[in-house]
Amino acid sequence: MKYTLAFLLLTISYLQIMAQKKLPVVKANSSKAIILEEDTGLKTDWNIDPSVKPDVYTVTKISKGSRTVKIKTDIDSIRITVKQGEKKDFIILLKDKDSCLTRIESAVPKNFSTVRPAFHDSIRLGINEQNTMFVKTLLNKTDSLVLNFDTGSNNLSLTRETLKDKIKEQLKGRVNVLSIGNKKYDGFRIYQVELSGHGTDGRFGWDLFDGMVVELNYDKGIMVVHSELPEFVKKDKAYQPLDIIYFDQLFFVETTIKQGRKTLKDWFLFDTGYQRTVMLDGPLLKEQQFPADQMKIIKKVVMKGGQGNEIPVITANLESLSLGKYHLKNIPSQVLSESRPVKDKKMNILGNEILKRFNIFLDFQHNVIYLKPNKLFNDAYIEKQ
Structure with missing residues (x-):
């Protein structure tokens, strides 16, 4: 019986080793690596740890399709693509001796x-x-x-x-x-x-x-x-559907802004916690060749950054903002002179002074937002009152 058990354990160990041999292998000499979600741009510093088996990285929530992740060590790299609810394993071979079982997974929706x-x-x-x-x-x-x-x-x-x-x-x-x-x-x-x-x-x-x-x-x-989602929402043509995309623990909707002859369509953070209209990232707009300098200045203030640093903020008139078929005109918008990125991502923000003008359905099953103008749609902006 003792020998049978020993043989069984050896067989299981051998099968586990053989299964691991079939997994993709990426080499590393350093325990430090980087995981990059290629479609979102989310970058994470990763510590390679042989004692954790498997060492799991969970990707940002996937709206549709799949997500591709690049794992880059000091000497090698690999790409792994996962769909909703899928997980894939691979081996990081550390210093040619430690086999680190690593898993990239998407949470089950x-x-x-x-x-x-x-x-x-x-x-x-x-x-x-x-x-x-x-x-x-x-x-x-x-x-x-x-x-x-x-x-x-x-x-x-x-x-x-x-x-x-x-x-x-x-x-x-x-x-x-x-x-x-x-x-x-x-x-x-x-x-x-x-x-x-x-x-x-x-x-x-x-x-x-x-x-x-x-x-x-x-x-x-x-x-x-x-x-x-209640049945009537999709039937009511007044509701404008907008797709959601995710970045880390945040979600964004596509928004169009216009100034003069320049129209810019980009993904804005959907933020009911931000009390004003929109916060525009000045350096990001410059990269996108949007003429923020042509917006008429309403006032200037100074905000305190997280480190106590002073950040000049301009409130200026944005000519137009559109969410699908709905258009808002002459919006007093905050324009930051310095970026305030979240995990290295620069972003523009939609605030509640805009969002409160719509009755909203947030569909976190199908990752879609439905917007319909409400009684506040034509109210004056607080900044201008």
């Missing part, structure tokens, strides 16, 4: 459309004079919090003041549950932040609703979380 009974959970939605959108929530059945739904963030962030004065129970070492309306959400991380939207205790991100559909109806003053 979440989809609540098959949940029965279907849910359509309606929550009272508020918006204040500063364009902060908020809902009332309950954390761990004890702490009532007013939170901003910030699509430009993820997980749950609470201000230092909230954590100090409003949270009654220890948050670490437990499964935290956030109640919004009749539904409960868990599996998120909690971060401390210094600031949140005006009048709120913190903010929660779009990823709480991954695989669901979120309706923001400013006409009725409600936020509704759906298990699937």
Whole structure:
């Protein structure tokens, strides 16, 4: 029996080695590598660790098709392409002796459309004079919090003041549950932040609703979380569909801006947590040959950067901004003189002073946004009031 068990273990070990031999192999002399998502531009510093088997890198959420990742070591490289829900293994051979099993994977897409009974959970939605959108929530059945739904963030962030004065129970070492309306959400991380939207205790991100559909109806003053997209949305031709693409934990929609004879179509961060109209990255616009210098200046201010550095910000008149077939004119827009990239990505931002003018369906199942002008569409911009 003893010899049979030993033979069986040797056989399993041999089969594992043979299986690994069939995997692609990339060589490395240094434990430092770079993983680059070629279609998003997301770059991640990667530590090659032989003790972790497999060492897993999960790509940014895939909207459609597949995602190609390039893994570059100090002496070699390899490309791996994965589809939604797929995973692929390969070997990094470190210093010709350590075999590091590495996995590139795409998370299995979440989809609540098959949940029965279907849910359509309606929550009272508020918006204040500063364009902060908020809902009332309950954390761990004890702490009532007013939170901003910030699509430009993820997980749950609470201000230092909230954590100090409003949270009654220890948050670490437990499964935290956030109640919004009749539904409960868990599996998120909690971060401390210094600031949140005006009048709120913190903010929660779009990823709480991954695989669901979120309706923001400013006409009725409600936020509704759906298990699937209501049938009437696709039938109503007034709703403009816009595809979503993802970068790390952020999502973007295609936006067109125009100044003079120049028209620029690009992907803008969809950010209900940004209270103004749009934030335009000056250096990025210059690279794209967009004539931001032709925009009429409304005012100039100085912002403080994360390191305490001063960043001049100009508010200037943007001639036109379009989301699909809907066009907005003469938008007071912030133009940054210095880029504020996220993980090396320069970006322009769509804020809630624009987004509040539409009733919106955020379809995180099919990665599409539906927009329809609401009663706020023709309101004057706060910057001009």
